[in-house]
Amino acid sequence: MDGVTAGAVSPATPDSAPPSPSTRPEDLCARLVAHWSREALDQDTYGDYQSMGLSNGQYEILMKVVDAARVEQKRRNTQAAEQLIDRRAHELCAERYRDGTPSGGPWL
Numbered sequence: 001m002d003g004v005t006a007g008a009v010s011p012a013t014p015d016s017a018p019p020s021p022s023t024r025p026e027d028l029c030a031r032l033v034a035h036w037s038r039e040a041l042d043q044d045t046y047g048d049y050q051s052m053g054l055s056n057g058q059y060e061i062l063m064k065v066v067d068a069a070r071v072e073q074k075r076r077n078t079q080a081a082e083q084l085i086d087r088r089a090h091e092l093c094a095e096r097y098r099d100g101t102p103s104g105g106p107w108l
Contacts, residue, residue, distance in 0.1 A: 010027065017054060020103075022103075024097075025097045025100075026093045026094045026096070028096075029058050029061070029089075029093035029096065030086075030089045030090045030093040030094070031039035031089075032052070032054060032058060033054070033055065033058060033061050033062050033065055033089040033092070033093060034065075034085050034086055034089040034090075036052050036054065036062055036081065037062055037065045037069060037085045037089060038065050038085060039084070040062070040066045041066060041069055041070065041073065041078075041081060041082075046059070046063055046066060049062070057096055058093075058096075061089065061092045061093060061096065063094060064088070065084075065085055065088045065089050065092065066085075067082040067083050068084055068088055069082070069085050069088075072084045
C-alpha cells in the first residue's frame with residue numbers, strides 16, 4: 001500500500017480548487033437570514049432563533065432585515081421587500097464576518 005492507508009484523504013495541493021463560496025460563513029449567514037426573513041415577513045413574530053439554526057448575532061441581523069423589509073413592503077410591494085431582504089442580508093452578514101468568525105462561542 002506504499003505507506004498510505006486505504007481510504008485516506010490526500011492533503012490539498014496548490015492546484016486544488018478553492019473552497020466553494022457557499023461554504024464561507026458570510027454566505028451561509030446571508031442564505032439563512034434571507035430564508036428566515038422571507039418566512040417572518042408576513043408574521044407578527046420572528047420565531048425562535050435556535051429552531052432556525054441561527055446564532056444570536058445572526059438573529060439580530062434577521063430582525064433588522066425583517067423590520068426594513070416590512071417597511072419596504074408597505075411602501076412599495078412584496079417584490080421590493082424580497083429584493084431588500086437579499087441585499088441587506090448579504091451586506092449585514094458580510095459586515096459581521098469581515099474579520100472572520102466572531103469569537104465567544106458558536107451562538108454569538
